[in-house]
Amino acid sequence: MKDNPTILGIETSCDETSAAVLRGDELLSNVISSQIEIHRRFGGVVPEIASRNHLTAILPVIDEALEKACVSKSDIDAIAVTYGAGLVGALLVGVSAAKALGYALGVPVYAVNHIEAHIAANYISTPKLEPPFLAVVASGGHSGVARVDGRNEFRMLVSTSDDAIGEAFDKAARALGLPYPGGPEIDKRAKLGKPVIEFTDRRKKHSELSYSGLKTAVVNYLHTLEQRGESPVVEDVCASFQRTAVDMLVGFATAAIDETGIKTVVAAGGVSANSYLREKLAAEAKQRGAECYFPPMSLCTDNAAMICARARDMIKGGVPPAGLDLNAVSYLKIKGGEE
Ligand code: KG4
Ligand code: ZN
Helix, strand or coil: CCCCCEEEEEECCCCEEEEEEEECCEEEEEEEEECHHHHHCCCCCCHHHHHHHHHHHHHHHHHHHHHHHCCCHHHCCEEEEEEECCCHHHHHHHHHHHHHHHHHHCCCEEEEEHHHHHHHHHHHHCCCCCCCEEEEEECCCCEEEEEEEECCEEEEEEECCCCCHHHHHHHHHHHCCCCCCHHHHHHHHHCCCCCCCCCCCCCCCCCCCCCHHHHHHHHHHHHHHHHCCCCCCHHHHHHHHHHHHHHHHHHHHHHHHHHHCCCEEEEECHHHHCHHHHHHHHHHHHHCCCEEECCCHHHHCCCCHHHHHHHHHHHHCCCCCECCCCCCCCCECCCCCEC
16 A cells, blocks of 8 residues: 555445545535435434435535546545444445445455544544544544554544533534424523533432433422423523533543543544543543544534545554455444454
8 A cells, every 4th residue: 555545435324425535634525415414304413314325425425526526537536434423324325335346446345443533533633643642532422532652553542421521512402492403502502601500410420421300300300390381592592401411521520630640632523523532632621631632523524534534554564454344334443352
């Protein structure tokens, strides 16, 4: 493999069909076709509909990514694809396209772990970033704090024991009657409210990262008001929920800084687009003399640029490519081990 291979990345794990081209350190294109509008009327992602829409979008999106990058298929040295975690039917569309294209072009296909890729997005936005560092993982399917000791060495230090933080944002938003995806809606409204409501989960141990109790606390609060014939101040509910959800995760991140002595922290995943999370994590890191980096919004939520970035390190590190028997995996731990 060349030193600066041209990598075509493909991402179809949930409701975004994305393809990107990375050559060496240079991101040549990153095309994202979102299905959010399609799923919004159902209040969430409908897996079967997601798969069908990936099927129609995948080839045009790949063509557009190549065209924007001014790269032809014969210039591609490697293909990178998300094989998990995510919705199996949705993942299969990307995995099948990658395998077919890899076979036809005679180039290797690299199987990328979606969460490792969210972390690797930071290498694009912060080129000077090098391990060791801590990564605050905050997405729709995963939450926790990871330790990154090498370009291909990831280890979760803390993981949620139930729901992911993004899932909690989406469920709380749904209970408030806000549209899908709830995270950006709560973020927007929280700016206009005050965090005056205590959403505590009495069952929760302080040593545990958990979001299902917080979601239930919001639902119970809204039910109680309804029974009394009162209406919630939506902005205050948003601000209060957001503060509790983010402070919990940032609390584990700051504990990890203190325990490991690692002074570099990055954020990864869709919820790292949250304005309060960015503010709070940056402030806590600064207080501890730690550097803190966030990907730009376009690299926070699902995108194929991060898939290319992850594959570039796999190639450099000698990780072998996948075979034609590569399959989609819905549950995947950070080190690539299946649950
Ligand atoms: O990483 P991502 O795009 O997909 C997964 O890998 O799961 O994350 C999607 C999640 C959704 O739950 C969405 O509501 C949340 O990210 N999200 C946000 C914000 N933007 C996206 N949550 C809070 N504040 C935001 N600004
Ligand atoms: Zn994601």
